[in-house]
Every structure is written in C-alpha cells, then in structure tokens.
Amino acid sequence: MNSNGEEGKVESQMTAKKKSTEKALSRKIEVAERRLPSASEAVGEPVFGLEGVGVSYGGKVAVRDVSMTIGAKEITALIGPSGCGKSTLLRCLNRMNDLVPSAEVFGKCLYHGTDLYGPEVDPVEVRKLIGMVFQKPNPFPKSIYDNIAFGPKVLGLPDVEERVERALRSAALWDEVKDRLDDNAYGMSGGQQQRLCIARCIAVDPDVILMDEPCSALDPISSGKIEDLMLELKEDFSIVIVTHNMQQAARVSDKTAFLIVELDSTEENRWGQLVEYDETEKIFTNPADSRTEDYVTGKVG
Amino acid sequence: MFSEMPERTRLATAGAQATVASNLQRQRGSEQLKGNIFFALLLLAVAFALIGLIALIVQSAIKGAPAFGLNLITEGPSTINPEDAGFRPAIIGSIYLILGVILLVVPIGVGSAIYLEEYADGTKWWNRLIELNVQNLAGVPSIIYGILGLAFIVRGPLDLGFILAAGSLTLALLVLPTVILASREAIRAVPPSIRDGSLALGATQWQTIRRQVLPASIPGMATGVILAVSRALGEAAPLLLVGAAQFVTFNPQPFSADGYSAMPVLIYNYALRPQDEFRVLAAAGVVIMLIVLLLLNSFAVWLRNRYEQQW
Numbered sequence: 001m002n003s004n005g006e007e008g009k010v011e012s013q014m015t016a017k018k019k020s021t022e023k024a025l026s027r028k029i030e031v032a033e034r035r036l037p038s039a040s041e042a043v044g045e046p047v048f049g050l051e052g053v054g055v056s057y058g059g060k061v062a063v064r065d066v067s068m069t070i071g072a073k074e075i076t077a078l079i080g081p082s083g084c085g086k087s088t089l090l091r092c093l094n095r096m097n098d099l100v101p102s103a104e105v106f107g108k109c110l111y112h113g114t115d116l117y118g119p120e121v122d123p124v125e126v127r128k129l130i131g132m133v134f135q136k137p138n139p140f141p142k143s144i145y146d147n148i149a150f151g152p153k154v155l156g157l158p159d160v161e162e163r164v165e166r167a168l169r170s171a172a173l174w175d176e177v178k179d180r181l182d183d184n185a186y187g188m189s190g191g192q193q194q195r196l197c198i199a200r201c202i203a204v205d206p207d208v209i210l211m212d213e214p215c216s217a218l219d220p221i222s223s224g225k226i227e228d229l230m231l232e233l234k235e236d237f238s239i240v241i242v243t244h245n246m247q248q249a250a251r252v253s254d255k256t257a258f259l260i261v262e263l264d265s266t267e268e269n270r271w272g273q274l275v276e277y278d279e280t281e282k283i284f285t286n287p288a289d290s291r292t293e294d295y296v297t298g299k300v301g
Numbered sequence: 302m303f304s305e306m307p308e309r310t311r312l313a314t315a316g317a318q319a320t321v322a323s324n325l326q327r328q329r330g331s332e333q334l335k336g337n338i339f340f341a342l343l344l345l346a347v348a349f350a351l352i353g354l355i356a357l358i359v360q361s362a363i364k365g366a367p368a369f370g371l372n373l374i375t376e377g378p379s380t381i382n383p384e385d386a387g388f389r390p391a392i393i394g395s396i397y398l399i400l401g402v403i404l405l406v407v408p409i410g411v412g413s414a415i416y417l418e419e420y421a422d423g424t425k426w427w428n429r430l431i432e433l434n435v436q437n438l439a440g441v442p443s444i445i446y447g448i449l450g451l452a453f454i455v456r457g458p459l460d461l462g463f464i465l466a467a468g469s470l471t472l473a474l475l476v477l478p479t480v481i482l483a484s485r486e487a488i489r490a491v492p493p494s495i496r497d498g499s500l501a502l503g504a505t506q507w508q509t510i511r512r513q514v515l516p517a518s519i520p521g522m523a524t525g526v527i528l529a530v531s532r533a534l535g536e537a538a539p540l541l542l543v544g545a546a547q548f549v550t551f552n553p554q555p556f557s558a559d560g561y562s563a564m565p566v567l568i569y570n571y572a573l574r575p576q577d578e579f580r581v582l583a584a585a586g587v588v589i590m591l592i593v594l595l596l597l598n599s600f601a602v603w604l605r606n607r608y609e610q611q612w
C-alpha cells in the first residue's frame with residue numbers, strides 16, 4: 001500500500017497497457033491476439049481522457065475546450081441544447097469526424113493513454129474498438145443475419161454464426177427474429193432496427209459503444225427497451241450516450257456532462273462548451289453551476 | 302367585463318372559421334382555367350409522342366409484312382434473290398458490337414463513377430474538370446465520335462484498322478458518359494448513413510464500397526447500362542465512319558479485317574436501294590430493331606422498379 005515497489009508495479013502495468021493499446025490502434029493485430037483494452041478493467045477506470053478537445057468545421061468552432069475523463073463499464077451521458085456540439089464531440093471519440101473533410105480536431109483525445117489523433121493511429125483500427133449507434137436506425141439493405149454478420153466478416157473474426165446469435169441475444173432480439181433471420185432488416189419495426197444496429201455493433205467485440213440519441217426516433221416503449229439494454233451492456237462495454245432526453249440521462253447514466261451553446265460578445269460566433277461534468281445524481285439534484293440547474297429543471301431549454 | 306369575454310371569443314372563433322372555410326373552398330376563375338389548359342397541353346404532348354411511336358410501328362409493320370419470316374434472321378443480304386434476303390450478318394455483327402460495348406463500358410463506367418463519387422475531392426480543380434467534361438461528353442453528337450474513332454482508333458495511335466472491335470470501342474466511347482452519369486446517380490442514391498454504419502464497424506472504405514455501396518447500386522447501374530446499350534444498338538452514323546460495311550454477306554469476326562456490318566447500317570443500305578423488295582426488307586428490319594429496343598427499355602424500367610430501394 002505504501003511501498004514504492006507496489007507503486008512501481010502499478011506504473012509498469014499502466015505502461016504495458018498503453019503499449020498494447022497503441023499496438024492495437026496502429027496496425028492489424030492477429031485475430032487470436034485481439035484483446036479488448038478494457039476487458040479486464042474495473043468499473044470507472046479511465047477509458048477516454050479528453051484534454052482541451054475542440055472541433056471546428058471549415059474554421060468555424062463547433063465545440064471547444066472540453067476536458068473530461070470517461071470511465072470504463074459506465075454509461076456517460078452528454079446532454080445539452082441542440083447545436084451545442086454533443087454529436088460532434090461524440091464523433092471525435094471514434095474518429096468519425098475524419099469523414100467530414102472540413103472538420104478539424106484540436107486538443108488531446110487519449111484512449112487508454114494513446115492519443116487517438118496521433119500519427120501512428122489508423123482510424124479504421126480505432127473504429128474496430130470503438131463502435132457507434134446512430135440517431136436514426138441505419139440497418140444495411142440486407143437480411144437480418146447479414147446485417148450482423150457483415151462486421152465479423154470484414155474484420156475476419158472467427159465463428160461468424162455463433163457471433164450473430166450471441167450478438168442478437170445480447171441485444172434482446174434473438175427471440176423476436178430467430179425464425180426470420182433471412183428476412184430483410186427493413187421489414188422490422190424502428191425499435192427492432194435500432195436494437196439490430198446495437199447487435200451489429202456488439203458482434204465485432206468493441207471496447208466502447210458510442211450512441212448518438214439512439215432513442216430519438218423511437219416510441220416510448222421501444223426507448224424503454226433500449227434503455228434496459230444499455231444497462232445490461234454496461235457490464236461488458238463502456239458506453240457514451242448523447243441524449244436530449246434528460247429523464248433518460250437521469251435513468252441510465254452514471255456520469256453526465258452538460259454542454260451549452262456559448263456566444264461571444266458580438267453574438268456572431270457560437271460554440272459548444274462543457275459546463276459541468278459529474279456523477280449523474282449530483283448533476284440532477286445538486287449541480288454546481290446555476291446554468292446546469294436551469295437546464296435540468298427545465299427553466300431553459 | 303366577464304359577460305363581454307365569451308361574446309368576443311365567440312366572434313373571434315366565428316371569424317377564424319370563416320377564413321378557414323374560405324381558404325378550403327375550391328379555387329375559381331382564371332387560376333383554375335390556367336390549370337386546366339396546362340393539363341391539356343401536357344396531355345397533348347404525351348399523345349403526340351405516343352402517336353408518333355405507334356404510327357412508326359404500324360407503318361413499318363404493314364410495309365415490312367411481306368418480308369416477315371425466318372429468313373429475316375437466317376439469311377444474309379443478296380442482290381440476286383432479294384425475296385429471300387435477310388439480316389443475319391448484321392444481326393451477328395450487332396451482337397458482337399454490343400458485347401464488346403458492355404465488356405468495355407461496365408468496368409470503365411462503374412470504375413469512373415466510383416472514383417468520382419467516393420474518392421474524388423470535389424474541391425480540386427482537376428476533379429471538377431473531369432466532372433464537367435463527363436457531363437458535356439454525354440451531349441456530343443454521335444458523328445463526332447465516329448470521326449474520333451476513325452482518327453484515333455481505326456487509324457492514328459491505335460491503328461486497329463476497319464475491324465469490328467474498333468466499332469465496339471467507338472460505340473463504347475459514345476455511351477460511356479451516359480453509363481458514368483447513371484452509375485453516379487445510382488451510387489449517390491445510397492444514403493450516407495449506410496456508409497457511416499459500415500465504417501463505424503471498422504470496415505475500410507474499399508470494403509464499404511465493395512460490400513455495401515456497390516450491391517445496393519447495382520440495379521440502378523444495370524438500368525443505365527441497358528439504356529446505353531440500346532442507344533449504341535441504334536447508332537448507324539459513327540459505325541459508317543469506322544468501317545461498318547453496308548453489304549456483308551458472311552458472318553463477321555471481331556478482329557478480322559474482312560469487314561462487318563450492323564443492323565442500322567444494313568437497314569440504311571436496304572432503304573436506299575431502288576428495288577421494292579429491299580424497301581420491304583428495310584421496314585421489316587425496323588420492326589425487328591424496334592421490338593428489341595422496346596424489350597431492352599422495358600427490361601430497364603422493370604429492373605429499376607423491381608429493385609428500387611425504399612430508404
């Protein structure tokens with residue numbers, strides 16, 4: 001506890017871990033070697049460390065100066081008014097912003113200690129470890145089975161059939177679709193489609209799942225099912241969710257970050273900024289910042 | 302005060318109701334007349350096109366009726382007994398030409414479309430130049446392609462000679478812009494959310510294109526290719542320039558310099574001859590071409606409707 005040897009050991013474990021993450025992100029690792037960086041991690045240990053992260057689109061700042069630590073096997077919610085950069089921030093975490101040619105990312109976005117935007121890092125490898133579920137369900141125009149099997153197939157993962165079943169079971173979808181795996185996914189209801197997208201994401205064994213308002217296109221019952229699902233999934237995955245639904249954030253998340261739209265004195269430039277980041281309970285019952293309080297109590301919207 | 306309120310409210314409600322009712326009433330007078338006239342004009346335009354097509358078919362069918370028979374496709378041209386003459390070498394020539402066009406146009410057209418849609422950075426001037434040129438090339442008259450084929454393919458750099466393959470290459474150049482435009486359209490119809498979904502799983506850009514975008518856009522591309530092929534099938538002018546002989550009595554070979562012919566070229570030849578038998582043959586040939594083209598186009602339309610995605 002107080003010996004230097006112990007501290008040294010922890011230190012060297014940390015560096016070993018960082019090394020293996022670096023390796024995973026920079027080149028194709030053998031399938032057998034494919035290990036999830038936080039598989040063995042305790043709840044709350046840092047997965048992401050953001051240090052002064054900002055994003056601009058074509059020179060216009062969309063969100064700036066976000067610093068926060070996102071923990072393993074927890075659900076972290078990003079809330080705030082529309083346009084405050086929640087989606088933008090989320091898309092930094094798996095380099096989806098690379099797909100927007102005008103987007104530029106500033107600051108440090110550490111993932112298990114490795115800068116995601118470092119020169120060695122391959123964005124494709126990043127997305128293999130950090131999956132994403134989108135606002136509108138976006139199944140592929142294929143059969144239910146092929147939707148799930150696509151990821152494992154392109155990643156060259158073994159036991160595709162088993163993976164499909166396991167992923168569908170984890171997404172609480174197996175019993176509903178096991179008899180119609182060959183049907184087109186477009187025949188499913190919106191809620192089922194979104195759970196299919198979650199299953200698709202799980203099927204490649206990611207480390208983190210990012211969700212961008214996954215329930216905003218769904219009815220309350222389907223949303224409830226997805227919330228239940230998230231609570232189950234956090235046993236195995238770290239989850240970051242963007243939501244405009246504050247009750248949802250309060251119900252499912254462990255930590256909540258509140259962002260706002262800030263205007264400069266001329267009111268010409270607007271950008272998103274992190275106001276407060278804390279335990280969800282604290283944010284909703286006893287926030288430190290009055291702007292957070294106004295927002296969560298519904299005084300401003 | 303209190304007694305006034307309901308009265309005011311009642312009045313306001315009645316006013317609002319009246320406005321809504323009047324807004325919902327059928328528009329009268331000149332607006333409606335204009336609408337009707339416009340509709341009639343549109344109907345007239347459609348009728349004009351349809352009547353033209355039907356007249357063409359009926360007239361050719363009546364005129365070509367005496368020549369209908371198997372010998373139309375089994376026999377070659379003959380000046381000695383025109384009653385028995387047919388289109389066999391020209392039909393075979395056209396089939397070879399079209400196979401060549403498909404072979405050339407599908408990989409090049411689809412490849413260009415993929416480049417322009419998925420890889421090209423639209424802010425770079427050379428990519429914009431390519432885009433602009435592809436669009437302009439689609440409108441260039443076919444005779445220009447004939448001259449180009451003669452100068453660059455038959456003679457000039459490629460120096461292939463007057464062979465069927467040179468004809469294929471010329472026709473392929475002619476319809477390539479159409480295929481590229483149709484394929485781009487088909488690729489663009491695949492929503493970005495599909496690409497995002499695939500990339501977010503850790504698929505590479507090429508895997509995403511190869512396994513998501515292309516399969517979803519194949520019906521649209523096929524439609525474009527069929528329409529392009531039916532255009533190539535009907536072209537006579539460029540073929541005349543690159544050596545499609547008008548009167549070939551033997552079956553053509555793709556790379557032989559002995560000469561080749563094609564349907565529209567032989568129809569043109571028959572139609573110019575003074576003897577009535579040949580005019581009848583020309584009309585019968587037109588009927589064959591019309592049937593093939595209508596079938597091809599119907600197939601394209603069916604394909605598009607059958608596989609149209611509801612995103």
Ligand SMILES: Nc1ncnc2c1ncn2[C@@H]1O[C@H](COP(=O)(O)OP(=O)(O)O)[C@@H](O)[C@H]1O
Pocket residue numbers: 057062081082083084085086087088089100102272
């Ligand atoms: N692809 C883009 N190109 C340019 N500007 C964008 C793009 N995406 C988002 N923005 C801008 O960034 C800001 C934040 O957007 P977003 O992250 O979508 O906010 P939120 O998800 O919180 O509603 C907005 O001002 C928006 O206009």
Ligand SMILES: [Mg+2]
Pocket residue numbers: 086087088212
């Ligand atoms: Mg958003």
